[in-house]
Amino acid sequence: MSAGGEPAPGEEATAAGDGPPREKVRRPRAPRAVVAALVATVLLVLAGALLYDVIAVRAGYPTRRWRARIADELATRHLDYLWALVGAGAAVLLGGVLLWLALAPGLGRWLPLRRHGDTGAVIDRAGIGHLLADRAAGLQGIDQLRIRISRRRVRVTLIGAADPVSVQRQLRDELARVTLARPLRLDVRAAPGAGPGAGPGVGAAG
Incomplete structure (x- = not known):
């Protein structure tokens, strides 16, 4: 935790912050x-x-x-x-x-959303990655962005002059808009390397 009360670049924060508690929702089974x-x-x-x-x-x-x-x-x-x-x-x-x-592909790439009454829905992990990539596209100082989404965590690796703390705050707000039954933990880290123009990449981990 930094002096200004913001999470350090290596720290992980939940997508919903202090929002509603996690629901007990069964994952879809193939x-x-x-x-x-x-x-x-x-x-x-x-x-x-x-x-x-x-x-x-x-x-x-x-x-x-x-x-x-x-x-x-x-x-x-x-x-x-x-x-x-x-x-x-x-x-x-x-x-x-x-x-x-x-x-055969299973249903592990689908994440359940919070239920509204008797109605339940799921969202593709790649869809969440594209939402985060679109949000990051409007931020300054990001040359390259890699997003990997597992069943419990979102790992974001950015290359550029952008502040990881600021990027994590922006992406956490975007991730909070996705009403997941089990909020994902967000981890944004800066990595040296590739030059500009590579564009964002989205991946899914098992």
Whole structure:
């Protein structure tokens, strides 16, 4: 904190300041989360059953009939057996679905806004970045601006003669206009380097 009561350049301030407290709002969930949870539950149950049977055999108990049958089938059936081919195809299909779920874009880039009655809405993190970039475009002394927005924090790196404290105050006012259910922390820092004319850049962090 500086002598004038303003936050120092390295300090972080909340977007809403002393505004309303944070609301308990659930983040939007992608449909893939349900599928991934079901697949993980099934695999956990199967792995647990197999592990239990292995431990039981090590302790001197007889192996379960289902595991003995599966081991016998795997040892006696040829690879060109119809059900072996069907099982291999199903495993490949399941692997492809899991790979698609892992690579498909989720809903992490959406941030929930404060609810008004029974109405809820979300905003894209890139949209917040563009709002801040537009506000910074009207400030003097900024040659380059980089904005990275995560789920809890906004990191702004500026290059130029502008005062980071003044820029943070301006951007904090702009960020406060976005009525987020969970206000983001703002961190504005000055960094030496690139020359003028590079323009603002907006990025999103996970």
